[in-house]
Amino acid sequence: MRRLYFMVPNVGSAKAIVNELLLARVEERHIHIIAKEGTPMEDLPEAGLAQKSDFVPALERGIAVGGATGVLAGIVAVTFPPAGLALGGGAILATGLAGAGFGAWFSSMIGSDVPNTQIKQYEEAIEKGELLMMVDVPKDRIDEIGELVKKHHPEAEINGTEPTIPAFP
Incomplete structure (x- = not known):
């Protein structure tokens, strides 16, 4: 599994991307979103302790x-x-x-008290109101999922992949 990082400008775009990912058979447990504190996340899959901390x-x-x-x-x-x-x-x-x-x-x-070092580079954008979407996908689907998001949501900024993620979180 690899983790893809997307910066999404607003909650509406994030909802649309999540729905498309679900239709593309990406399980909800593999989608994690981090937003500025106080942002109404509604039914979006919020990142947990394993994603937010070190x-x-x-x-x-x-x-x-x-x-x-x-x-x-x-x-x-x-x-x-x-x-x-x-x-x-x-x-x-x-x-x-x-x-x-x-x-x-x-x-x-x-x-558990130390912020995730991978997320530090996105903190400024998150504080401005953007949402960080992390999607865990198999290696062979990285390009497919990246193209799906680019094609339907050009406003989403694709910020690359994390080399590996642990299999158990």
Whole structure:
């Protein structure tokens, strides 16, 4: 899946684009819209925590760093066992999993309060009243969906794609 970014001038255009995307068999759960606070979104699919914050990238970093730290702590514990305990490979696995779990929890708590770094470049336009539409589509439909929006809505500004999005949000 890839994420397409569109800047849409108003709610009416956004509604029309969403309806066309739904007719083109793009599921509503793959359409996310961010607007200036106070903009009446009506029945438009509003972006959630995973799209508005840095939650997912922070979670990924936390798992990696926490897991690596846990494995290193496990290796140290096996190499220099505390109080003469006999520790084996299970200790390395256990500390690695515990570190990954703690790292994921801790970093996702921080990431949920940090704005999404991909959205920062659109903040000025959003504050002026435009809407940011993010559409998650399979790689083979990127051109099709982009052309559909350009053809029927020349007022929508297509701002490119994000290389990859996680499969689970």
